[in-house]
Amino acid sequence: MTISALIFDFDGTILDTETPEFESWSEVFTAHGTTLSLDWWSGCIGTAGLAFDPYAHLERSIGRTVDREAIRAGRRPRHLALIECQQPRPGVLQWITAARAAGLSLGVASTSSRDWVHDHLDRLALRTSFSHTACGDEVDRVKPAPDLYQLALQRLQKGPDQAIAIEDSPNGIAAAKAAGLFCIAVPNPLTEPLDLSAADLRLTSLAELPLAEVLRSIG
Structure with a gap:
């Protein structure tokens, strides 16, 4: 892979x-x-x-x-x-920085609307980190259907075996797996008790492991 x-x-x-x-x-x-x-x-x-x-x-x-x-x-x-009052979740900025340094493409697949996602990414000064987004008002079916990930892959010009999905919920994981992606579950305090076992890998946060180490283990 x-x-x-x-x-x-x-x-x-x-x-x-x-x-x-x-x-x-x-x-x-x-x-x-x-x-x-x-x-x-x-x-x-x-x-x-x-x-x-x-x-x-x-x-x-x-x-x-x-x-x-x-x-x-x-x-x-x-x-x-x-x-x-919220800041990007632990490890997110480090993974974005590491991904860009490694030449990886970055995308977002969100059930939320394009305005919601882009406005928050702008506020966090992260929008330019992502080359493409796929949002809920751009597809017929949102998660757990695979449509958002399929659109993201299309815009990134990647196959499902070339991308990793990072998700926090069972619905998101189901969407990523239905689209054929390797999926990492990173729960937040609200989703931590939920069944995330359908993911290929579960981390307590992205700060738990460097991106390079995860890529090596997958490879």
Whole structure:
């Protein structure tokens, strides 16, 4: 296996936006006199669409409808404020630097929208590190379907045997494996308890091992 590209998931992998989102929604549920279960939330991580409707879940929990616009107006600024406190996850900057020094191509495959991914990469001064991104509003099916990784590979002009996917969730891992990539699982605090056994390699963080050592072990 000759690796010439790394494809990163974004949310929870490059930047932990997932814990702040769970925290902001937990605050909403608490304010309405109920509790947001991590067991329910975990199935939503790394995907989008019908599985991800916290408003409906809140309404089922309390037995009445809620003012969704009022919740949205209050929760989103709170979510963004919590994200502002986050730095790239441990080891991410070191792996990006090492990959570029080794001549590897770098891409992002994210279920989130292009604006969301690019705005955060710009804020972190990381956007120019990635030659291509593939985002949720550019494909028909998001993770766990393989479409995002297939698009990323197409844009990077790589085959699946030439790239490593770096993911934090079962849905992301399923997408990477369905696209034929070697996948490294790097859980964040929210996904650490989840079953990530479908990944080819699991690290506590990218700071656990240098990229060069991982490439040698795969080769």
